Amino acid sequence: MPEEKSLSYYINKSKEITGVMDRKIRIGLLSSFTINGLKEILQVKSSERNISCIVYEAPYNQYSQEILNQESNLYKFLPDITFLIIDARSIFGEIFRFPYSISNSDREQFVEEKINEIKNLIDKFVEKTNSKLVISKLSIPTFSPNGIFESKMEYSFQNMVEDFNHKLTKNYLISENVFAYDFEKFVTKNGEDHIFDYSQFFFGDLKISMEYLPAFGQELMKYVIAYLGITKKCIVLDLDNTLWGGIIGEDGFNGIKLGPEPPGNAFMEFQRVLLSLHQRGIILAINSKNNFEDAIKVIKEHPHMVLKEEHFASMRINWKDKVTNMKELIQEINIGSDSLVFIDDDPINREFVKSIFPEILVVDISNDSSTYTSIIENIIDFSVLKITDEDKNRGKMYFKQKIITELEESTPDLQTFLSQLDLKISIKEVDEFTLPRVSQLILKTNQFNLTTKRYQETDIEKMIQDANFIVGCAQVEDKFGDNGITGVFIIKKENEKEWVLDTFLMSCRIMGRDIEKGIMAYIVNTAYEHKVKKIKADFLPTQKNKPIENFLPNCDFEKEENSWTYAIKSKIKFPEYLKIQVD
Amino acid sequence: MSEKLYQIISKVMKIDIADITDELGPETIENWTSFNGYVLLNELETGFMVKFTINEAMDVKNIADIKRHLRNKEINVDE
Numbered sequence: 001m002p003e004e005k006s007l008s009y010y011i012n013k014s015k016e017i018t019g020v021m022d023r024k025i026r027i028g029l030l031s032s033f034t035i036n037g038l039k040e041i042l043q044v045k046s047s048e049r050n051i052s053c054i055v056y057e058a059p060y061n062q063y064s065q066e067i068l069n070q071e072s073n074l075y076k077f078l079p080d081i082t083f084l085i086i087d088a089r090s091i092f093g094e095i096f097r098f099p100y101s102i103s104n105s106d107r108e109q110f111v112e113e114k115i116n117e118i119k120n121l122i123d124k125f126v127e128k129t130n131s132k133l134v135i136s137k138l139s140i141p142t143f144s145p146n147g148i149f150e151s152k153m154e155y156s157f158q159n160m161v162e163d164f165n166h167k168l169t170k171n172y173l174i175s176e177n178v179f180a181y182d183f184e185k186f187v188t189k190n191g192e193d194h195i196f197d198y199s200q201f202f203f204g205d206l207k208i209s210m211e212y213l214p215a216f217g218q219e220l221m222k223y224v225i226a227y228l229g230i231t232k233k234c235i236v237l238d239l240d241n242t243l244w245g246g247i248i249g250e251d252g253f254n255g256i257k258l259g260p261e262p263p264g265n266a267f268m269e270f271q272r273v274l275l276s277l278h279q280r281g282i283i284l285a286i287n288s289k290n291n292f293e294d295a296i297k298v299i300k301e302h303p304h305m306v307l308k309e310e311h312f313a314s315m316r317i318n319w320k321d322k323v324t325n326m327k328e329l330i331q332e333i334n335i336g337s338d339s340l341v342f343i344d345d346d347p348i349n350r351e352f353v354k355s356i357f358p359e360i361l362v363v364d365i366s367n368d369s370s371t372y373t374s375i376i377e378n379i380i381d382f383s384v385l386k387i388t389d390e391d392k393n394r395g396k397m398y399f400k401q402k403i404i405t406e407l408e409e410s411t412p413d414l415q416t417f418l419s420q421l422d423l424k425i426s427i428k429e430v431d432e433f434t435l436p437r438v439s440q441l442i443l444k445t446n447q448f449n450l451t452t453k454r455y456q457e458t459d460i461e462k463m464i465q466d467a468n469f470i471v472g473c474a475q476v477e478d479k480f481g482d483n484g485i486t487g488v489f490i491i492k493k494e495n496e497k498e499w500v501l502d503t504f505l506m507s508c509r510i511m512g513r514d515i516e517k518g519i520m521a522y523i524v525n526t527a528y529e530h531k532v533k534k535i536k537a538d539f540l541p542t543q544k545n546k547p548i549e550n551f552l553p554n555c556d557f558e559k560e561e562n563s564w565t566y567a568i569k570s571k572i573k574f575p576e577y578l579k580i581q582v583d
Numbered sequence: 584m585s586e587k588l589y590q591i592i593s594k595v596m597k598i599d600i601a602d603i604t605d606e607l608g609p610e611t612i613e614n615w616t617s618f619n620g621y622v623l624l625n626e627l628e629t630g631f632m633v634k635f636t637i638n639e640a641m642d643v644k645n646i647a648d649i650k651r652h653l654r655n656k657e658i659n660v661d662e
Contacts, residue, residue, distance in 0.1 A: 006629070008595040008622050036618045199637055203621060210625045 004214040007037045014040035021052035023228050028056045028079035028131060030063035032090035033207040041217030046224060053224070060205075061090070067121045070128065079131040080456075081227055083220055084121075085183075087207045088138040088161055091118075099157035100145065111160050115167045126177055130458045132385070134223050136183040137165040142192055176436075176457050179223070179385065186219055222383035229443030229454070232361055232381040233394075234283035234335055235274065236326065238344035239295055239317070243271060243307065245369060248294045259304040266369040271306035273373050278311050281391030282382060283398050285314040285333060287325045287342070292317045313398030322349045323356045332405065333398060334508040336446050336544055341379065388437045390484040400480045401509055418513055419577040422479040425487075425518050428583035430464055430471040437485045438473050441505060445488075446544040448516070449505040450537065450551065468493045469502075470526075474519050476510050486510045487519050494536070499527050501537035504551075511547060518578040520555045525571045535566045585660045588653065591630050592646065595623045608645035624649075631658050 027042060029035060039055040046053035056077040058066045063084055066074040074082070089096050091114055099107060118135070125133055140161045144150040150158060165184065172178040187195050190212055200206040208216050225231060240247045244267050245257025257264040278284050284307065288295060295317045299309055309315075314332045316325035322344070330337050338359035344350050345365055354362045365375055384391070404421070411417040430438050439457040446452070455463075463469040474487035487510070490503035501523070506516055527535055537552055557564040574580050589600045596614045598607075609615040615623075624635055624643065631653065635643075639652045650660045 006626055008619075008626055011619065011622065012594070012597055034618075037622070199634075199640070200621075200625070202637055203640055204618070210622060211629065 004218070007041070007210045007213055010041040010044045010214060010217075011037055014043045017043060017047045021047065022050040023230070024052045024054070025224055025228060026054045026056070026078060026080045027224070028058070028074050028077060028082035029085075030058045030066055030074070030082060031085040032061055032063060032087055033085075034060065034205045035085060035208070035213070036204075037210065037213055038217055038220075041214050042220060042224070045217055045221050049221075049225075049230065051224065051228065051230075064121060067125050067128075075128055079129070081132045081134060081223055082125070082129075083181075083223075084133060084135040086118075086136055086138065088141060088164075089207070091138065091164070092160075095160075096141075099160060100153075104155045107155050107157075107160055108163075111163050111167075115164060115171075118168065119171060122172070122178055126175075130177075130456065132177050132179065132223070132227060134179045134181050134220070135168065136181045137168055139184045139187040139192065139195070140165075181219070181223075186216060190215065218380060222380045223385070225381060226383040226385045229440070230381075231339075231384055231444070232282075232341050232379075233339040234285060234313070234333065235277070235341045235343060236285045236287050236329065237274070238346070238349065239286060239288040239290060239298075241345040241367075241369070242343060242365070242372075243267060244298065244302075244305075248298055249291060253294075253297060253302070256298065256302075258298075258302060263369055264304065266372065268304055268306055270369070270372040270376070273376050275306055275311065277376070277382060278307075278395045279392070280387055281394040283313045283333065283335070283395060284311050285329055286312055286317055287322055287329055287344075288317045289319055289322070290317050310399050311395060313395070313402060322353055326353060326357065326360075332402075334401075334447075334511060336508075341381065343376075386436050386440065388440060390437055390440075393484065397481075397483060397509060404478075404480065415577070418575075420479075421513065421577070422477075422579075423513060423515070423577060424477040424579040424581065425515060426475040426477075426581045426583055427472060427519065427522050428475070430460065430473050430488075434473055434485055435460060435464075438471070438488050441473075441485070441488050441507060442503065445505045445507060446542070447508045447547045448511050448551075449503075449542075449545050450501065450548055451503055451540045452542050452545060453503055455503075463490060472523075474506075474515070476515055483507075483510055487515060489519060489523060491523065491535075493532075496531070497533045499532050499535050501535060504537070504548075508547070514575050514578065516551060517555065518574050518580055521572050521574045522580060522582065524566065524568060528568050528571050533568055535568065537564045537566075538562075539564065585662055587630060588627070588650070588660050591626055592623065592649075595619065595626055603646060605647035605650065606645055627653070631656070633658065 025046065029038060039057050042055060043053045056074060056079060058074055066072045095102070095110060102110065122133060122135065138161050140158055144157050146153060150156050169180045172180060195208055195212050197209040200209050237243055245263050246255060248256055258267050259265065260268065274284060299305055314329045316329050318325065337357050341361045341363060342350070342353050343363050343365060345367060350362045350364065353360060361381055363375060363379070365372055407420070408417045411420065435457060439460055442455050442460065460471060464471050470491040472489050473485050475485050476483040476487065486507040488503060488505050489501065492500045492502045494500050524535065537557060539549065539552055552564040555566065557566045589603050592603055593600045596612050596619070598612060609620060620643065624640055627649065628634055633656045635652060643649055653660045
């Protein structure tokens with residue numbers, strides 16, 4: 001049983017949701033069976049994350065009508081995400097019980113027809129709305145009239161469901177708007193006997209039991225988190241009894257528990273799952289009270305350490321308290337504290353960090369190291385709708401950043417330091433290849449973001465096609481390698497004489513190198529070439545974008561009433577240490 | 584055990600424990616919709632570790648019916 005509250009808790013709690021939330025989401029719910037209560041679960045779970053969640057629930061089993069009718073309430077509702085939850089009983093009809101009443105080839109034909117029906121619905125939906133569509137795959141029923149002989153059957157009932165799922169996934173593999181949800185994984189994790197309760201099915205056509213509906217809602221929250229870009233980016237780890245068993249200062253290099261034998265294997269597996277997250281773009285860092293020399297020796301030399309020095313973007317290993325270290329770590333990595341996850345076996349440290357940084361996801365791990373891996377596996381906050389090349393290389397880039405910071409600290413002045421970096425900026429207009437990353441930056445960047453306007457990929461696509469907009473991005477390279485696309489700007493051409501800077505943002509990891517001045521010089525010079533006389537810009541302050549507060553005055557914009565203006569008289573020079581390439 | 588029963592009814596139906604009587608049902612409890620009535624049975628099943636048969640579930644019209652079915656499962660709901 002997952003650690004979840006009861007369905008009645010969510011139903012009643014949803015009535016008490018009040019107040020203004022940080023973010024908003026509109027969810028459409030379509031299903032082939034009773035999902036009463038799911039709306040309330042999503043609303044409560046969203047409110048716990050400071051998201052105001054408005055849900056449109058289509059009438060019972062009316063998903064086809066809602067999608068096919070151009071004037072349906074679903075379309076009027078303008079959902080951001082629509083969940084279409086279907087099940088094999090409804091889709092397969094009589095064939096669900098009597099798959100072997102038809103021939104092998106008819107079974108194949110049948111699945112083909114069913115997939116086409118769904119595809120037709122999805123195509124209509126995508127044509128009509130910008131909403132993301134999440135469609136559940138079918139769970140594979142365990143019963144077959146053939147019993148254990150099922151696996152000897154050609155194109156068996158099980159194969160039919162698998163084939164349906166496979167085709168559904170394949171059809172939308174590269175789609176930006178359609179996602180197939182692995183419902184069968186949810187069933188595998190929790191068990192068919194728990195998820196599907198015949199009594200509830202007969203009584204009210206429930207195909208996800210009331211006990212497990214909250215856990216299912218938790219699964220759907222992954223899409224909400226990913227859609228809103230409130231994904232956690234960094235895991236901050238303690239060392240003793242977290243990455244290894246025992247205390248290095250007391251048990252010594254040879255005494256700590258880390259290796260193929262229990263209980264050391266639990267720590268190794270925990271490190272492996274962390275490494276797998278790191279490889280897909282989650283940053284790792286250390287916040288530990290320890291003698292630096294003792295701990296670093298383990299990290300560098302212990303034969304069973306899975307995580308190595310190069311996997312950590314920051315290592316705060318000292319005798320300062322965890323909060324002080326956390327503050328320094330946040331500054332060093334240059335990351336929003338709300339993107340952090342903190343893992344520490346000591347409840348006092350956890351409470352202390354939680355009390356100062358309520359926005360950090362502090363994971364309550366028990367003193368049983370065998371549970372660590374599953375705790376990490378169950379965190380839904382790392383969910384993303386897309387993994388870009390930048391994500392995959394993020395870990396390496398942060399490690400590189402650490403080396404750069406060390407170089408900066410050993411160089412006498414900023415100009416010398418910057419000129420040693422061999423900075424090169426490639427500025428280009430956004431195209432289909434750069435769009436996913438640009439969209440990701442627009443949704444996620446908080447700190448160096450002038451207006452914090454959030455646009456979905458489809459919004460940006462429209463701007464790219466609109467001659468009144470320039471959507472540009474900047475790729476930054478230095479002597480340590482390529483940082484990828486780390487800057488975005490959107491210009492709205494108000495008229496022939498005046499451009500407006502709608503969006504200007506940069507990833508925090510390249511802040512402090514005057515890259516922004518280079519990009520701004522490019523914008524001004526381009527405007528000059530178009531005979532534009534002024535550029536207007538707004539700075540919209542949020543709780544997080546203080547780093548960009550002085551950007552406009554630093555670029556010689558002047559304040560006019562509530563807005564900032566730059567009067568273009570001539571081209572301006574790029575900073576000397578920046579090489580600019582325009583594609 | 585009746586205390587536990589009343590707590591679950593109170594939690595699911597959002598009514599004060601003091602207001603719960605045997606006669607209450609869908610007509611007298613605002614939150615007792617057909618779905619919520621089923622949620623109540625489900626949470627009683629979890630709370631008392633019992634299972635109602637489909638006939639029992641369909642038979643429930645008020646609190647007294649719930650008590651009767653629980654008694655049949657050897658749950659003491661009168662103390």
